[in-house]
Amino acid sequence: NAGVTQTPKFRVLKTGQSMTLLCAQDMNHEYMYWYRQDPGMGLRLIHYSVGEGTTAKGEVPDGYNVSRLKKQNFLLGLESAAPSQTSVYFCASSQSGGSGELFFGEGSRLTVL
Amino acid sequence: DAKTTQPTSMDCAEGRAANLPCNHSTISGNEYVYWYRQIHSQGPQYIIHGLKNNETNEMASLIITEDRKSSTLILPHATLRDTAVYYCIAASSGNTGKLIFGQGTTLQVKP
Numbered sequence: 001n002a003g004v005t006q007t008p009k010f011r012v013l014k015t016g017q018s019m020t021l022l023c024a025q026d027m028n029h030e031y032m033y034w035y036r037q038d039p040g041m042g043l044r045l046i047h048y049s050v051g052e053g054t055t056a057k058g059e060v061p062d063g064y065n066v067s068r069l070k071k072q073n074f075l076l077g078l079e080s081a082a083p084s085q086t087s088v089y090f091c092a093s094s095q096s097g098g099s100g101e102l103f104f105g106e107g108s109r110l111t112v113l
Numbered sequence: 114d115a116k117t118t119q120p121t122s123m124d125c126a127e128g129r130a131a132n133l134p135c136n137h138s139t140i141s142g143n144e145y146v147y148w149y150r151q152i153h154s155q156g157p158q159y160i161i162h163g164l165k166n167n168e169t170n171e172m173a174s175l176i177i178t179e180d181r182k183s184s185t186l187i188l189p190h191a192t193l194r195d196t197a198v199y200y201c202i203a204a205s206s207g208n209t210g211k212l213i214f215g216q217g218t219t220l221q222v223k224p
Contacts, residue, residue, distance in 0.1 A: 004156075033211060035214075040216075041216065042200065042214035042215050042216045042217060043157065043214040044214070045211050045212075045213065048211050058211060059213070088154065090156050090157070092156075092157075101159040101162075102149075102157075102159060102212060103159070104156030104157050104158070105156050106155060106156050107154065107155070107156055
């Protein structure tokens with residue numbers, strides 16, 4: 001049981017390039033989330049999804065787009081990367097939106113030069 | 114969701130109980146208290162959560178005051194592997210599960 005898997009784990013981009021981070025979960029969870037964590041800081045919610053085909057904005061959505069075409073996958077896109085998007089990105093999933101536990105992936109470290 | 118306040122850092126001797134406080138004085142009736150931890154640069158790990166009553170699981174105990182304005186996470190016998198950043202979060206049951214993480218408490222367990 002893999003849980004939550006993020007791809008890629010490391011990536012270096014040049015300013016203006018685009019890329020997509022993939023999050024896959026095998027627990028049949030309804031809810032999925034993308035967070036970012038800057039050095040010495042807590043996690044901040046970028047976007048989330050409450051089910052297949054739905055997405056919503058979190059605390060810091062600007063500069064990112066997301067899609068949830070399949071229940072098990074949640075994609076985070078950067079259309080034109082900026083140095084301010086250098087961060088570690090964490091994906092999470094949960095069975096319910098109520099008092100459920102969030103399961104996190106191991107993170108994707110992105111550097112934008 | 115209610116704001117939580119935690120000490121920036123704490124030390125604990127290995128084998129002793131670690132008591133991590135959290136203040137959430139503006140918590141509302143339908144908000145749960147969640148605890149997560151993050152070891153080094155790994156993804157956060159769920160520890161425990163509660164609404165009103167004290168809770169215990171294989172990892173920790175959660176003590177919530179009667180007025181629900183504060184809580185304490187207790188790791189009964191801290192080990193070096195418990196060194197991590199611990200996050201206390203207050204979130205409502207209907208918030209679609211999105212949790213707002215603060216800066217947490219860095220717990221250093223010392224031999």
